[in-house]
Amino acid sequence: MSRHTSLKVGGPADLYAVPEDADDLQNLLQGLKNLSVPWLTIGKGYNLLVRDKGIRGAIISLERFNRIADLGNRRILAEAGAENLAVVRFAQELGLGGIGFISGIPGTVGGAIKMNAGAYGSGILERTESLTLLRDGRVAEYRMAELDYGYRHLALPSEDIVLAAIFNLDQREPQQTEEEIRKDLELRRSKHNVGFPSAGSFFKNPPGQAAWRLIDAAGMRGVRLGGAQVSEVHSNFLVNTGGATTHDFLELSILVKDAVFKTSGVTLEEEVRIVGEENS
Numbered sequence: 001m002s003r004h005t006s007l008k009v010g011g012p013a014d015l016y017a018v019p020e021d022a023d024d025l026q027n028l029l030q031g032l033k034n035l036s037v038p039w040l041t042i043g044k045g046y047n048l049l050v051r052d053k054g055i056r057g058a059i060i061s062l063e064r065f066n067r068i069a070d071l072g073n074r075r076i077l078a079e080a081g082a083e084n085l086a087v088v089r090f091a092q093e094l095g096l097g098g099i100g101f102i103s104g105i106p107g108t109v110g111g112a113i114k115m116n117a118g119a120y121g122s123g124i125l126e127r128t129e130s131l132t133l134l135r136d137g138r139v140a141e142y143r144m145a146e147l148d149y150g151y152r153h154l155a156l157p158s159e160d161i162v163l164a165a166i167f168n169l170d171q172r173e174p175q176q177t178e179e180e181i182r183k184d185l186e187l188r189r190s191k192h193n194v195g196f197p198s199a200g201s202f203f204k205n206p207p208g209q210a211a212w213r214l215i216d217a218a219g220m221r222g223v224r225l226g227g228a229q230v231s232e233v234h235s236n237f238l239v240n241t242g243g244a245t246t247h248d249f250l251e252l253s254i255l256v257k258d259a260v261f262k263t264s265g266v267t268l269e270e271e272v273r274i275v276g277e278e279n280s
């Protein structure tokens with residue numbers, strides 16, 4: 001999985017499946033169910049920390065599900081494997097906007113929906129009208145009012161697969177969206193260009209506070225464990241300086257959490273999803 005995650009760590013999965021279409025996906029799930037093989041759907045792995053022993057079961061990538069369509073009435077549909085920037089660009093060509101804040105967030109619509117990815121105080125689910133989910137073998141549409149979500153969080157049963165999302169957008173001059181994309185990329189180049197593989201923010205911001213400030217106050221900026229390091233550039237980014245293992249990241253995150261708790265009394269919670277066989 002080190003080849004499929006931005007942190008570039010993690011042992012192998014038993015199976016890596018890339019279904020072609022919805023029928024293929026349904027057949028795959030039926031086959032896995034018959035064999036009692038567990039599975040996990042992923043996007044581009046920009047927010048995943050896979051344990052060193054890897055994944056007992058199957059990884060399902062929806063990278064072939066990448067259609068984006070104009071539904072009219074300022075609504076667009078994007079399948080789970082479409083990349084965030086491609087969605088923003090598609091909307092821009094239609095003179096629509098309001099999701100420019102996801103343009104620089106690396107990853108896919110499926111990953112962004114599951115994480116309620118966001119920036120500058122906005123989360124993608126705020127602009128989402130409904131989701132198409134594959135739940136218990138059935139494809140159905142769910143309106144956001146039926147679902148439970150919040151900051152970097154969408155509560156779904158672990159076996160639900162996000163197939164697509166419908167976004168409700170605003171009329172917006174393409175030039176305005178262009179400016180939004182440019183500003184976002186510029187800011188990210190200066191703040192997020194940490195020089196090493198990362199998963200972006202490792203910890204969630206506690207209510208009303210910035211995780212990076214708490215980590216700085218705890219004196220943890222730059223601290224290293226094995227090949228993992230609290231970035232010198234952005235202290236809420238844990239980076240792989242070369243040859244890191246997942247064990248290094250897990251141990252380093254414990255050090256960070258302990259130090260922050262001691263100095264501020266705040267318990268940080270991981271934003272990255274930690275998956276895979278335990279005791280590694």
Ligand SMILES: Cc1cc2nc3c(=O)[nH]c(=O)nc-3n(C[C@H](O)[C@H](O)[C@H](O)COP(=O)(O)OP(=O)(O)OC[C@H]3O[C@@H](n4cnc5c(N)ncnc54)[C@H](O)[C@@H]3O)c2cc1C
Pocket residue numbers: 006040041042043044045046047048062080104105106107108109110111112113114115116117118119160161162163192198199200201273
């Ligand atoms: C440099 C950098 C900057 C970043 N900046 C930001 C930022 O500003 N804001 C932000 O919110 N995040 C940021 N991130 C984190 C990351 O980009 C987001 O969390 C992104 O949404 C992950 O998308 P992904 O497709 O890679 O998902 P993955 O990492 O592959 O998966 C994330 C989670 O979603 C689940 N999932 C994925 N697809 C599906 C699906 N179709 N159905 C059901 N579950 C699914 C996975 O099982 C996993 O639990 C940053 C990361 C990096 C490396």
